[in-house]
Amino acid sequence: MSKSNFTRRGVMKTGAAAGAALTLPTYLRADGHAGFTNAPGDSEVVLGFNVPQSGPYADEGADELRAYELAVEHINGGGDGGMLSTFSSKVLDGTGILGREVKYVTGDTQTKSDAARASARSMIEKDGAIMITGGSSSGVAVAVQALCQEAGIIFMAGLTHSNDTTGKDRKANGFRHFFNSYMTGAALAPVLAAQYGTDRKAYHLTADYNWGYTTQEAIQSSTEAMGWETVNTVLTPLTQTDFSSYIAPVLNSGADVLVLNHYGGNMINSLTNAVQFGLRDAQANGVNFEIVVPLYSELMARGAGPNIKGILGSQNWDWKLENELGAKYSGTNAFVQSFGTKYGFPPSQAAHTCYVQTLLYADAVTRAGSFAPCAIDEALSDFEFDGMGNGPTLYRGSDHQCFKDVLVVRGKENPENEFDLVEIVEVTPVEQVTYAPDHPQMGGAEASLGECNNGA
Amino acid sequence: MFGLTKKDSTLMLVVFGLVMLAPFLLNPFPEGSGMAQFNAGYPDLMQRFVIFGIFAVGFNLLFGLTGYLSFGHAAFLGIGSYAAIWSMKLVTLNVIPGILVAIVVAGAFALVVGFVSLRRSGIYFSILTLAFAQMMFAMAYSVLTPITGGETGLQIKNTDTPLFGGPVDGSIGRANLFGYEMGNSMELAVGNHLFTFNLGYYIAGFFLLLAFYLSIRIFRSPFGMMLRAVKSNQQRMNYTGLTPKRYTLSAFVISGMYAGLAGGLMVAMDTQVGPERMFWTASGEVVIMTILGGAGTLMGPVLGAGMIKYMENIISKINKDILHEWFAFLPDGLEDVIVSLVYPFIGKGWHLTMGILFMLVVIFLPGGLVEGGQRIAKLFRRNKTADTQDATSRTPAE
Numbered sequence: 001m002s003k004s005n006f007t008r009r010g011v012m013k014t015g016a017a018a019g020a021a022l023t024l025p026t027y028l029r030a031d032g033h034a035g036f037t038n039a040p041g042d043s044e045v046v047l048g049f050n051v052p053q054s055g056p057y058a059d060e061g062a063d064e065l066r067a068y069e070l071a072v073e074h075i076n077g078g079g080d081g082g083m084l085s086t087f088s089s090k091v092l093d094g095t096g097i098l099g100r101e102v103k104y105v106t107g108d109t110q111t112k113s114d115a116a117r118a119s120a121r122s123m124i125e126k127d128g129a130i131m132i133t134g135g136s137s138s139g140v141a142v143a144v145q146a147l148c149q150e151a152g153i154i155f156m157a158g159l160t161h162s163n164d165t166t167g168k169d170r171k172a173n174g175f176r177h178f179f180n181s182y183m184t185g186a187a188l189a190p191v192l193a194a195q196y197g198t199d200r201k202a203y204h205l206t207a208d209y210n211w212g213y214t215t216q217e218a219i220q221s222s223t224e225a226m227g228w229e230t231v232n233t234v235l236t237p238l239t240q241t242d243f244s245s246y247i248a249p250v251l252n253s254g255a256d257v258l259v260l261n262h263y264g265g266n267m268i269n270s271l272t273n274a275v276q277f278g279l280r281d282a283q284a285n286g287v288n289f290e291i292v293v294p295l296y297s298e299l300m301a302r303g304a305g306p307n308i309k310g311i312l313g314s315q316n317w318d319w320k321l322e323n324e325l326g327a328k329y330s331g332t333n334a335f336v337q338s339f340g341t342k343y344g345f346p347p348s349q350a351a352h353t354c355y356v357q358t359l360l361y362a363d364a365v366t367r368a369g370s371f372a373p374c375a376i377d378e379a380l381s382d383f384e385f386d387g388m389g390n391g392p393t394l395y396r397g398s399d400h401q402c403f404k405d406v407l408v409v410r411g412k413e414n415p416e417n418e419f420d421l422v423e424i425v426e427v428t429p430v431e432q433v434t435y436a437p438d439h440p441q442m443g444g445a446e447a448s449l450g451e452c453n454n455g456a
Numbered sequence: 457m458f459g460l461t462k463k464d465s466t467l468m469l470v471v472f473g474l475v476m477l478a479p480f481l482l483n484p485f486p487e488g489s490g491m492a493q494f495n496a497g498y499p500d501l502m503q504r505f506v507i508f509g510i511f512a513v514g515f516n517l518l519f520g521l522t523g524y525l526s527f528g529h530a531a532f533l534g535i536g537s538y539a540a541i542w543s544m545k546l547v548t549l550n551v552i553p554g555i556l557v558a559i560v561v562a563g564a565f566a567l568v569v570g571f572v573s574l575r576r577s578g579i580y581f582s583i584l585t586l587a588f589a590q591m592m593f594a595m596a597y598s599v600l601t602p603i604t605g606g607e608t609g610l611q612i613k614n615t616d617t618p619l620f621g622g623p624v625d626g627s628i629g630r631a632n633l634f635g636y637e638m639g640n641s642m643e644l645a646v647g648n649h650l651f652t653f654n655l656g657y658y659i660a661g662f663f664l665l666l667a668f669y670l671s672i673r674i675f676r677s678p679f680g681m682m683l684r685a686v687k688s689n690q691q692r693m694n695y696t697g698l699t700p701k702r703y704t705l706s707a708f709v710i711s712g713m714y715a716g717l718a719g720g721l722m723v724a725m726d727t728q729v730g731p732e733r734m735f736w737t738a739s740g741e742v743v744i745m746t747i748l749g750g751a752g753t754l755m756g757p758v759l760g761a762g763m764i765k766y767m768e769n770i771i772s773k774i775n776k777d778i779l780h781e782w783f784a785f786l787p788d789g790l791e792d793v794i795v796s797l798v799y800p801f802i803g804k805g806w807h808l809t810m811g812i813l814f815m816l817v818v819i820f821l822p823g824g825l826v827e828g829g830q831r832i833a834k835l836f837r838r839n840k841t842a843d844t845q846d847a848t849s850r851t852p853a854e
Contacts, residue, residue: 105773108773112730112735113608114730117726118504122769125499125500126501137607139607139608139730142608143609147726149628150628150639164608209606210608211607213606237598448614
């Protein structure tokens, strides 16, 4: 045994020194002189692209990353400029952001909030990223958005559809371009009524987590307002792969419409099961039985194969939009062309929203003349723009949600190729999907953005 | 010192030195250089090193000593996290009560789970713990959404009003220790090097030292001897008139409390919890950390935890562009070939690298990284002794 030789004086001295060290200036959470976290130098600025590269949404993450790389190329003046030529704001001139060349770092969220936050924190603390963007699931988006709010960094959400992101969990430093569950409900309901009538009985199967709940709530309230009746709602575990036992009771329940509030692999499996059980060919209450999938994505449509034919759903954007519905949706073709030239296939809606978010950020910084989050907040709030593929769009200041037309789509009967799986049924105009910022589905009057945070 | 033998004191001092000097040791490369990619000395990762170090040290007390392989330890980490964040939301933003609550609540759950699971041993015990953990994960993910926030998890919000000392200006409260926030850092620039000293890291480091000290004491105590006896021959223990379950249950609860401490610290450093923290892959991760570093050794789990977290956070962030920069000096065709050869092992491919490494360790170094270190040390020592033997025993040829 060795002898310890702590003296009272020694302990007191060490304690005093440690105390003094702790009270030393704490300004160094960031560059003190600039007044906000990670103020960039004079030659370059770093953006953080935090997308799922492994896990269930890896395909979407890969497409998002492609879109980000394309956006950086265009902002730095490379390529054909993509949407820069159609974007209604013309301040971006291909010389980077405020004369600084755009660099980027990437990270893997693994579709887990912990991993996503670890990756985002390393981008902020180690790489000096000034903005974080990405995410392919609402849990991750909400978690990273909260982190960015705390750190004083801007967060531009990628694909996240749950109401909560700009609803009860909205943050002043976070912005979402993608649409949400409420908009899906509001856009789908009139089309459903027109296609299937107003006296239908719906049966909901809902993935047992946040996004599932908000989507079911939105669809249920919108369709009930049209005169539909909800027969039953059943929660299914997220990890379920075989939905036969959930599908079997549907036909005898008196329902004539099945709503699948599922996404990704869940949706592919449940839809396949439903079709195998013959629901598409069945009759109930004297009418044809129908299936509805609220949130569509190209990747899911590819996974579900022929089962998707004739099924209605909603989308944020589609690469055929401008060709089919005209110049109102300008920007679409410019983006599809530069994406296609670079990668050889058309972009998904996830890629589109990520690309647009990056350009919107760069544009807001340039208009504000500053990288400070509060200046960007001001520049983006209630910003109206056009030429980004969705028609005239508003970035609402009270909840940082974009308002634009929503697409109602249907699985194509005779697809010409593997990228042409959906057809656009109708475009619901923005007025129909707009709601009050304090809508009960959006967290009610309690939800608030809080104060914007510049960091240290 | 503190009731440790000389050898253990040295080990303790080494760990102390590593923890204190980590900001220097982990940032060996100057800012802006090509190698800066490999620096790990930023607050988030340093905190993760020590937190998962604590988690693995606690797991090792159960697995390394008694040989009981719990496959659901992440559940206790998650429960600790939920307890800590509720303490911060409701009681105070000070981290100390949060961490204590986390330890106590995780310990209580461990007692219940351990009481049931320890009726069986071997694979059945592992399956039981796995089942409990998955059950808790599923509940946190959906059934208990009002308490756990479901998939989205829990964060501190500006609407939270803790009993003591919440923010009054409507801003979001931050975890602190008597007013000093966990995010506070001091930076020291020496030439091109930049070193960050983060308050949160040193608090977590303090707990790691405490946890490590306790683990040494348990290893060397009669209680630790009993746990080893459970591992070597439980039947013989029974015949001797001892009740193994008392010892295994204590070990299980202690190791659950370690996991709770780690969970509480995670919330203290980064105020959010998500249920995937309790998923079975997270439980698997701590098993891998312990085995990779060396099960049953004192230092192994800490090394294993550091290794995995380093790969997860550093290797996974290398993307194709960075590779192209590295190999830019090669002719174009060759550059592309090399990049496409290396690419599957970095970035999102870090799992693959990790798997290969794990296989190599299990096959060639069953005692983990610690055994690797010992072999190297022995190599040098044997060389020296061999040399001297040679010199003394050399006899002239006849």
